[in-house]
Amino acid sequence: MAGVLISKSLEKGTFTLVLLCVISSYKGVTSSVVPGERYRGPVVRVVGMIGQQQCVRECRHRPKLCRGVNYRRQELLCELVSAINKTEPKPDYVRIELDQNDVPDECMACSADDLCVTLSSKKIHCIRGMLSKCQPLHH
Numbered sequence: 001m002a003g004v005l006i007s008k009s010l011e012k013g014t015f016t017l018v019l020l021c022v023i024s025s026y027k028g029v030t031s032s033v034v035p036g037e038r039y040r041g042p043v044v045r046v047v048g049m050i051g052q053q054q055c056v057r058e059c060r061h062r063p064k065l066c067r068g069v070n071y072r073r074q075e076l077l078c079e080l081v082s083a084i085n086k087t088e089p090k091p092d093y094v095r096i097e098l099d100q101n102d103v104p105d106e107c108m109a110c111s112a113d114d115l116c117v118t119l120s121s122k123k124i125h126c127i128r129g130m131l132s133k134c135q136p137l138h139h
Helices: 002-009 012-024 052-060
Strands: 030-039 043-048 068-072 077-081 087-098 115-118 124-127
Touching: 030 068, 030 077, 043 052, 052 068, 052 077, 052 087
Parallel strands: none
Antiparallel strands: 030 087, 043 077, 068 077, 068 087, 115 124
16 A cells, blocks of 8 residues: 555656565565556456555465456456466556566465465465356456
């Protein structure tokens, strides 16, 4: 929420730096954050009414499915994408590429529809049936 408030008072270049720092505070999360663009897809899940940091977490929890996110701040809309090789200009979006190279081996045992979560006990588990707020897109 602080990032949204700060963004309204900062110029575009400064905001990009602040945004990159905020997102990068999640260990190994991103390799690039680009305002004004979105990935062309395929979009594999859409999550509504979610903040940008939680959007990034949704992708991180799905390492087999998600390579990056498109986030539309005005509508709190999160799009999880499985391919990040094509982009397009969209002024109301931010695209975020995730570095999924440090994914624990236990997460690779999860199916593409599972969430991979680390419990407070530091154990890693695949969680099924957590897609109530996520919907697959059919093109």
